Amino acid sequence: MSLEDFSLDGKVAVVTGASRGLGKAMAIALGRAGADVCVVSRSQDQLDKVAEEIRELGVRSIGISADLTDSNQVDNMINRTVDEFGAIHILVNNAGIVQTPGGKSDSDGGESPAVDISDEEWHLGMDTNLSSCFYCSRAAAKYMIKQKWGRIINITSVAGVRGTRGSPIYSAAKGGMVMFSKALAQQWAQDGITVNIIAPGSFPWRFFEGVTNADFANLRGSRIPIKRPGDPKELGPLVVFLSSEAASYTTGELIVVDGGALEAAAAPAGYVFPGIGTIN
Amino acid sequence: MILDEFLLNGQTALVTGAGSPSGHAIVSALSEAGADIIAVAGINTSLDTARDLVTQHNRKIITLNGNLQDEDSVKEIVNAGINEFSKIDILVNNEQIAFSKPIMEISSDEWQKVVDTNLSTAFLFCKSVGSHMIENQQGKIVNVASGMGERGLENSSSYSATMAGIIQLTSALSVEWGPHGIKVNAAGPVWFNKEEGQEDVEDSVLRYIPMRRKGNWYELGRMVIFLACDGCHFLTGKTIFLDGGVLSHA
Numbered sequence: 001m002s003l004e005d006f007s008l009d010g011k012v013a014v015v016t017g018a019s020r021g022l023g024k025a026m027a028i029a030l031g032r033a034g035a036d037v038c039v040v041s042r043s044q045d046q047l048d049k050v051a052e053e054i055r056e057l058g059v060r061s062i063g064i065s066a067d068l069t070d071s072n073q074v075d076n077m078i079n080r081t082v083d084e085f086g087a088i089h090i091l092v093n094n095a096g097i098v099q100t101p102g103g104k105s106d107s108d109g110g111e112s113p114a115v116d117i118s119d120e121e122w123h124l125g126m127d128t129n130l131s132s133c134f135y136c137s138r139a140a141a142k143y144m145i146k147q148k149w150g151r152i153i154n155i156t157s158v159a160g161v162r163g164t165r166g167s168p169i170y171s172a173a174k175g176g177m178v179m180f181s182k183a184l185a186q187q188w189a190q191d192g193i194t195v196n197i198i199a200p201g202s203f204p205w206r207f208f209e210g211v212t213n214a215d216f217a218n219l220r221g222s223r224i225p226i227k228r229p230g231d232p233k234e235l236g237p238l239v240v241f242l243s244s245e246a247a248s249y250t251t252g253e254l255i256v257v258d259g260g261a262l263e264a265a266a267a268p269a270g271y272v273f274p275g276i277g278t279i280n
Numbered sequence: 281m282i283l284d285e286f287l288l289n290g291q292t293a294l295v296t297g298a299g300s301p302s303g304h305a306i307v308s309a310l311s312e313a314g315a316d317i318i319a320v321a322g323i324n325t326s327l328d329t330a331r332d333l334v335t336q337h338n339r340k341i342i343t344l345n346g347n348l349q350d351e352d353s354v355k356e357i358v359n360a361g362i363n364e365f366s367k368i369d370i371l372v373n374n375e376q377i378a379f380s381k382p383i384m385e386i387s388s389d390e391w392q393k394v395v396d397t398n399l400s401t402a403f404l405f406c407k408s409v410g411s412h413m414i415e416n417q418q419g420k421i422v423n424v425a426s427g428m429g430e431r432g433l434e435n436s437s438s439y440s441a442t443m444a445g446i447i448q449l450t451s452a453l454s455v456e457w458g459p460h461g462i463k464v465n466a467a468g469p470v471w472f473n474k475e476e477g478q479e480d481v482e483d484s485v486l487r488y489i490p491m492r493r494k495g496n497w498y499e500l501g502r503m504v505i506f507l508a509c510d511g512c513h514f515l516t517g518k519t520i521f522l523d524g525g526v527l528s529h530a
Contacts, residue, residue, distance in 0.1 A: 251525045
């Protein structure tokens with residue numbers, strides 16, 4: 001069969017934050033590529049539905065509800081996955097929270113002023129976005145190092161790559177995730193484990209549901225070179241590729257998936273560089 | 281199971297530098313994924329291996345040689361490709377030469393030759409194939425860059441400058457052509473073996489590679505399949521490195 005090394009047949013994946021949005025889309029893509037998938041979040045009801053949807057693809061899937069800020073629960077979750085499916089090969093750390101009023105991103109007016117952030121909010125953001133990534137990676141890597149094969153994909157955010165006004169906690173945690181991943185890539189490079197980072201750009205369904213594409217174009221879309229927001233489904237093939245044998249020499253990479261938004265200079269759409277168009 | 285999105289059935293890819301080890305890996309990978317190939321190389325470069333590889337995957341190929349730094353000649357090549365397959369869905373800019381000399385010893389002619397081959401060729405093919413892609417309001421461009429576009433190395437100034445140029449060409453074109461549905465990305469190999477299948481012999485560079493091995497052109501081929509496929513329509517302007525962890529190392 002062609003492209004066999006793009007297949008995830010026989011692999012076991014854990015996806016956190018998988019009950020909806022990007023996490024759910026990535027979990028389904030991994031299942032479509034042949035992996036057995038354990039989906040994790042706090043909501044067992046939603047997880048059961050997602051697991052059911054993945055099982056319909058012909059692979060095994062379970063949902064485990066866990067509080068990922070508690071490392072005991074994380075260890076139990078990873079151990080249970082291995083008990084159930086025999087191994088863990090792929091870990092997608094996607095769980096996170098945005099702490100702006102209404103969960104809005106900064107370009108849509110959501111802003112959490114740093115002077116108003118309480119210690120509790122700060123620690124909640126760090127625990128949920130960053131410590132969870134550490135706990136899950138640590139627990140999974142114990143198995144991955146033994147089997148000399150693993151793929152860890154950490155989902156950060158454009159807010160972890162460039163400065164945004166929205167949530168300083170989120171930015172710090174997501175930026176921390178980027179460098180945590182690069183450090184892990186170094187530590188585990190000789191253990192057959194790759195660690196890569198995906199920074200999704202504008203996927204509007206992520207934070208606020210019910211906003212239409214047309215609304216979105218008015219809000220933010222005009223600053224995206226390809227003139228539309230991202231569809232969560234569009235993250236699937238990248239996650240599958242990075243999880244596969246086909247991406248064996250790429251580790252420690254940060255891949256921003258943003259329709260080109262971060263490539264563009266800060267200028268209105270269609271703004272013409274005021275240079276002279278002829279060279280004599 | 282293989283995601284349908286990775287398959288390139290019915291698509292046509294034009295690959296420059298198709299007579300080199302990287303080019304062989306790229307045409308082999310793209311044809312394995314189902315694409316027909318327009319294999320392009322400079323005047324005296326053999327494309328026999330490219331032909332064999334594509335034929336083995338039961339895909340069609342035409343081979344075209346020409347002066348890849350001449351705009352008219354590039355247009356002729358692109359038109360010949362379109363005449364054969366009626367369209368070009370994927371452009372892979374892979375023509376490049378390596379060049380290593382201390383900057384004080386580089387002549388202007390040598391500098392120009394490196395810039396022309398590594399950067400101007402990509403410019404000319406982007407322009408020529410791009411006009412066709414703009415007409416179709418879709419297309420995928422995959423540029424082959426290098427880790428040297430990101431980091432310096434002794435005696436690499438000319439090559440590094442052109443590879444940084446490729447990375448920024450990728451970024452700028454993604455913005456300019458985003459509204460036309462054209463996605464522009466790059467793959468950046470770092471420390472690859474010169475020939476496919478070559479063994480890592482005692483090489484002092486290995487201990488600087490976190491994975492302790494060099495990359496294989498086969499792996500570049502896999503990356504090019506991904507960047508060319510229909511699975512990454514929201515990914516544009518980016519360079520993804522294949523570096524065994526080198527660039528994330530301090």
